Amino acid sequence: MKLAELIGADNSLLSILQRLNIRLGFGEATVEDICTRYNISTGLFLEICNIYSFRHYQPHIEALTESDVANITTYLRTSHKFYSEVCFPAIHNSIHCLVKELDDVNRRLIDKFYDDYDNEVTNHFKYEEEVVFPYIEAMLAGGSSGDEAYHISKFEDNHSNISEKLNDLKNIIIKYLPEEHSSALRFNLLNDIYAVESDLRKHSLIENKLLIPLVEIMEKKNGKEK
């Protein structure tokens, strides 16, 4: 299939191209051509596409190998960047405008709730970027990793659910926050929250169902026990 046709069939896949650093202007190239050109396995590319296109898709690693791990971490890093440079600042901005029209108590409440959430997300990403990904990359580079005591299952333990509070925030805005002025602002904000929530869900599917199982296989090979 031509890559252009694939995008035509589901435009939400555009964000995947962006995060895999695939440049536009690819003419009549097929999915396979592009994967070869960018050194990404077709299996991985299609798994990620399926995750984005089908809500209940359950990803699996049958078609993948260790050589896909580096591409997955690159993808996840770019994805973090997208969240923290585009999505969350937009939400933060809207929240900032929203609280201006609230009374003092509600303003403090929403501000505090969102700031705490923001910190939680920042820490979550930071942990992955400073602990988890370097651990995996070290293992890819030299067989064994620097940190002998670390194990990928710790990642799952630390993997706090960052979409729970987002969901709460949504319901607070939809159901409970007294509305006085700008509706448009709230509707836009809600759409932004829904969008990032759905993207985060896919993001953690890639982490939980692709990255972690692959790394577990690598750990086994390196003789690491749980």
Add this chain to the structure above:
Amino acid sequence: MEKKNKYKILLIEPSEIVSAGMQAIIARHPEFTIVQTLTTPGYYNAQNSDIDIIIINPAVVDYNERFNIRSYFGKENVTIVALTQESYEESVLRQYNGCIGIYDSAQRIAQKLKSAVEEATQTPKSDINELSTRERDILTAVAKGKTNKEIADEFNISIYTVISHRRNISQKLGINSIPGLTVYAIMNKLVDITDFN
């Protein structure tokens, strides 16, 4: 769910040994019958089901859906019971109407299924009701940072009842996290913001 003579059960359990064991135990209780067994919920089809009870190992529930068990199965009036082999966060188990442990006796399992069905029948539909007075009191205590144990002692009820109230509160409000519940409580003047300074 109305009272029935025979409750139809869907069992979702990846381990063949555990699954066979559950089937054998449930076969001893005529009021329950297992009509379908699956190894993962991925094969579950909400359309074709007149299932009354879903018994599921929480380990096979998609991690991201673990707080949305009910919408995950797309059915409102079904009793969902966890079958656990390991421990889970309490907030995860709160989504279920009951919880069967791997070491429970056959008799205990039947009891737990019955009380789960009762509990599910009593659970008000989320779109009808406001919070009850008791629920408001418990929400207030939660917002003040009290633990389930402290709340159970204060209201002289079991921890299990506290958990069940909390599940109903979260279901009605659509708010799960403690900070989220606190925001709701302050907004609705159940607690005062100055309590937090």
